[in-house]
Amino acid sequence: MTVSDFDDYRPPEPPHSRKRDGKRRRGGSGQGRVEPSVVPDVAFTSYYGRSVVKPPPWGNPIAVYLFLGGVAGGSALLGLGGQMTGRLILRRNSRLAALAATGAGAAALVVDLGRPERFLNMLRTIKLTSPMSVGSWILAAFGTGAGVCAASEIDRMTGSRLPLGPLRRVLRGLEGPAGVEAAVFAAPLSVYTAVLLSDTANPTWNAAREDLPLVFVGSASLAAAGLAMITTPVKEAGPARTMALLGVAGELIATRVMERNMDPVVAETLHQDAPGRMLAWSERLAVIGGVGVLLGGRHRLTAALSGVALLGASVLTRFGILRAGLRSTEDPRYTIEPQKNRLAARRRAGIVHDSITTSD
Template structure:
């Protein structure tokens, strides 16, 4: 009998080099970008409808999140000069280059919106900054998905169709969770339910369509984080959906904290799944063989 195939590589080394990014820095960077972008959208809605407390919370959250995300990125790079070097060129085909310029434009807008809201001065300028941050917010929340999917890492690359939508839903849920913790209001409650529903639904869809590359999302450390994310997000959404959540400070804070923790666990789970998939040659070899077979025998595969 032919022995079962074992997916190995020369000298026992992986086919791909695993990502060298620091987990706390880059997974935190992925999470904070989603929180910042979602908070700017929520802030614009609250500002337009006169909900001052929610607007103040969301604007401050957006500024804090983008500031921490930049700090995490610079810490991973090692020196601030390396971030500045990325601004020497603008390369549309590079997610890292476009992301650097995006953060450079978004950060001052988020800062001006928060400063005007807190100080009560330059309100017209603050309103323009709030609108500008909201326009860039969706890109800030989702470009990190493009960044990780534009690699050869199997569990990132194979999810490129759904990952931006997953990060968008997760960012919306985290921003709404922040609002529920510090400024409970109906817009935050509705955004929490919708964002959590999108996050949970797209996670299932992505796993189903990724094929074997979805296995690292369900195994080991990444699997535990993904299961914790689903449980926390579902619990937070369930509490947020209750009619009396906004009136109960304790209930809204519990729901918001669960949503924020669920969003963070998702990003860390996705990060660790990518690292695990790069270390196992099977997740690189099998999809390549399937793509070759589909090109060579398309009719047979359809049949």
């Protein structure tokens, strides 16, 4: 009998009854040997107790990265709005927020990767079919534009005291185009993480693949607008208030549509346990923040409190979506039942002669 490392995961075999002479006992009326069944009852379990879908090794650093990517992208758009409308404080605060969020998000990504060179290795080539590869280049391109804009703002805040010399004129000349460039990559930066999550076999994320990017767009709008309302005087925060209202409406609608389009079994993960509580509170905070913007967005304290609520809603959305997906890998039911439902739907539609279904 061979022994391997996998023997520890094998279910115990039932004991065999033998007579003293080593022969098996015959049962009942002499109808042949009666041996105990080694096939368990049908249930939603997995091979040797293992998960059907392997859970990704993603924790809080990735959830932080998801959130900060939305902050950075939305802030770059607000920065461009301030640049084009002459709102200098909004432009400055949004540009600094975009760079800070990009740097902190990159640090969270490196923490998850374990070593900084792993991120640099992803820039050695570009693979258009890989959301992670494309996302790395989006982050690098966005960070370049955001860095130029923020450097110019910091130099201006110090009274042009940075030791730039003749580079100051170059920096001022590149400032405007860099703001446009960062805004071009803002939306891809905000949503590529949704594509990255849904381009997996994870039951929850894959089931939400058509609508999750829209949810992340709304979440990014909430985060960037909320931060701008906290840091910017109300007289210049008009674009942030508009973005906040659009973000609230967009996230609430997109979330409802996403849940409706998902398999009802998988959608349960969005309402259960910790992920369900996070997403429920995200919705409440988004509504509270939106009402605050409508009724008191032009009052400094109300605007700041509404911004805090919107930031909290965005954080809970990203953490809730991530953890709902991780939880869906723990129960084989969320993988098996949707597959059976899809198979039944194809058969009802008359699709029975392909590689997925066969006629009865």
